[in-house]
Amino acid sequence: MSVSAVLEEEEKKSLEAREFGFWIYLMTDAILFALLFATYVVLSKNSAAGPTSNELFDLRHTAGETALLLISSLTFGFASIAQRAGHQAHVVRWLVVTLLLGLGFLAMELIEFLGMIAKGAGPDVSGFLSAFYTLIGTHGLHVAFGCLGIVVMIGQIQVKGLTQPVRSRVFRLGLFWHFLDIVWIGIFSVVYLPGVM
Template sequence: MSVATVLEEEETRSLEAREFGFWVYLMTDAIIFALLFATYVVLSKNSAAGPTSNELFDLRHTAVETALLLLSSLTFGMATIAMTAGRAGRVVLWLIVTLALGLGFLVMELLEFHGMIAKGGGPEVSGFLSAFFTLVGTHGLHVAFGALGIVVMTGQVLIKGLTLPVRSRLIRLGLFWHFLDIVWIGIFSVIYLPGVM
């Protein structure tokens, strides 16, 4: 066996170990979100004398946020397809579109938080609002870190090309991004829809 073959096999084993480690990380993140969801469900009716979800939530605003995030999952999928085809330029293009949609989501979320606080619905007002801001804010923080990851990956694709390690990192980042979409669907279904009904 040549040295190049041994190095390639070792690199493949190393990347497989990282992918397994990333799955473990996603599972721990899922546990964190499950705990935050459970906390929200317990505290969701504890609005004290503060505003309720029906007074604070705007389902149209949240629907636009949802559309942006779900579209970003689609565009990340397009980047993955382009990666499989070996088209680095297309990967970069789709990553930039994904980044723009993710940043649009974050801006809308910050505007929502600002509007709620302006109406007297800050996180310190009640157990309901503390749980809401913690859960939705934690998700938003994850989206911000995902957006940072997209910037880094775009740079790596431009500088290094679609090498095996870059492909592996891009797949892991895609898993993270799609995971955030799944969590958001849970947030939309558990928090916003029941909150306005």
């Protein structure tokens, strides 16, 4: 066996170990979000005579956020397909579109938070609002880190090309991005829908 074949085999094992480690990270993140969901459900009716979810939530605004995030998952999927086909320029284009959608989601979330605070519904008003801001803010922070990861990936693809380590990083970032979509569907179903009914 040649030296290059041995190195390729070692690199493959290293990338597989990293992917396995990333799955473990996602499972711990799922536990974190499960705890935040449980806390929210317990505290969701504790408005302490402050504003309630029915008074604060705008389902049309949340539907817009949801559309941006779900479409961004689709565009990341297109980036993954382009990567498998070896089309570096298409991967970068789809990642840029995904990044813009993610930033749009974050902007809408910030507008929502600022609007709620302007109505006197800050995180210090009640248990319900503390749990709400913690859950939604933690998800938003994850999306922000995902956007930063996309920027880094675009840079790596431009500099290094679609090498095997870069492909593995794009795959792991895709897992993270799709995971955030799944969490958001949970947030929409557990926080916003019951909150307006």
